[in-house]
Amino acid sequence: MSTPSLAVQITTPELKLLQALIYQECGMYFDERRMHFLQNRLLGRLKECRLDSFYSYYRLLISPDGKQELSRLLEDLTVNETSFFRSKAQLDLFHKYLLDDILQAKQAQGDYSLRFWSAGCSTGQEPYTLAMLVADGLAYYCLRNPSAFPGAYPKPLIPPPWKVEILASDINYSVLRAGEEGIYSENQMASVDYSYRLRYFDKVGERYAVKKQVKELVHFDFHNLKTQYQPQGNDAIFCRNVMMYFDQAEQKRLIEKFRRCLNPNGYLFVGHAESLRGLSDKFAMVHRNSGTGYQRIEEAE
Ligand SMILES: C[S@@+](CC[C@H](N)C(=O)[O-])C[C@H]1O[C@@H](n2cnc3c(N)ncnc32)[C@H](O)[C@@H]1O
Numbered sequence: 001m002s003t004p005s006l007a008v009q010i011t012t013p014e015l016k017l018l019q020a021l022i023y024q025e026c027g028m029y030f031d032e033r034r035m036h037f038l039q040n041r042l043l044g045r046l047k048e049c050r051l052d053s054f055y056s057y058y059r060l061l062i063s064p065d066g067k068q069e070l071s072r073l074l075e076d077l078t079v080n081e082t083s084f085f086r087s088k089a090q091l092d093l094f095h096k097y098l099l100d101d102i103l104q105a106k107q108a109q110g111d112y113s114l115r116f117w118s119a120g121c122s123t124g125q126e127p128y129t130l131a132m133l134v135a136d137g138l139a140y141y142c143l144r145n146p147s148a149f150p151g152a153y154p155k156p157l158i159p160p161p162w163k164v165e166i167l168a169s170d171i172n173y174s175v176l177r178a179g180e181e182g183i184y185s186e187n188q189m190a191s192v193d194y195s196y197r198l199r200y201f202d203k204v205g206e207r208y209a210v211k212k213q214v215k216e217l218v219h220f221d222f223h224n225l226k227t228q229y230q231p232q233g234n235d236a237i238f239c240r241n242v243m244m245y246f247d248q249a250e251q252k253r254l255i256e257k258f259r260r261c262l263n264p265n266g267y268l269f270v271g272h273a274e275s276l277r278g279l280s281d282k283f284a285m286v287h288r289n290s291g292t293g294y295q296r297i298e299e300a301e
Contacts, residue, residue, distance in 0.1 A: 095134070
């Protein structure tokens with residue numbers, strides 16, 4: 001390897017090769033508007049690897065020794081912006097209206113296990129928000145339906161026989177580690193009101209740590225949405241602000257995969273700037289106020 005010159009230019013064929021590789025690996029598509037970002041990040045990785053051409057960098061990525069560098073590159077290309085209680089109206093739709101329907105339907109079937117998936121969870125604010133909302137939603141449900149709650153004391157976060165599992169997945173290992181740690185700064189807590197802070201966080205110095213009982217509901221795992229295998233049996237999937245980085249063909253494939261990963265009548269939530277319009281006719285839109293979600297349509301028997 002040689003010392004790279006500062007003025008390494010990427011050629012069009014090199015750019016096309018790298019773009020195609022990234023798309024094939026994770027579904028991210030870089031159009032004209034995001035081209036500058038892509039080139040910048042590629043240059044950063046090229047320098048880090050001390051290579052002198054983008055073609056050598058491409059060769060490294062596709063070589064058996066390039067796996068680790070490929071993950072590093074994908075980490076550098078992901079946008080990890082997130083926050084607690086993001087898209088409040090949509091979360092209200094979920095926990096004030098739809099969650100109740102899910103609980104009733106499950107209870108009627110004698111099935112007390114709930115499974116949610118935050119796909120593209122970034123640093124954990126989304127899955128922990130879900131954990132808090134589901135815990136509150138279940139407590140309220142059991143208050144109104146006392147027969148579903150034997151009244152154990154002290155009250156557990158998730159009243160038995162209910163079980164809650166939240167899968168939090170991402171392609172970026174460093175955000176997954178931050179999520180697993182579950183410690184957030186005052187800035188990151190800006191959208192968490194005092195009642196949630198009191199009940200679901202411990203103050204650690206200047207920061208807030210998610211309480212153990214909440215953490216136990218969330219399982220962080222590496223998962224690439226581009227791959228065929230996807231976790232099954234979900235009552236709802238939150239894949240928000242992820243699809244917007246994919247092209248239309250990849251979005252269609254992903255939505256079809258999500259459909260198969262949902263339980264009958266399950267819900268899919270996408271980001272505020274995303275929609276299923278023109279991508280799938282196998283979901284029905286549900287909305288309240290300005291919150292929107294999609295319910296899987298079941299074929300008539
Ligand atoms: C903008 S963040 C959204 C976080 C959260 N869902 C929210 O709305 O606040 C997008 C996340 O998607 C992840 N991501 C991008 N491509 C992915 C892929 N192919 N598989 C899994 N996660 C991916 C990124 O690493 C990033 O953490």
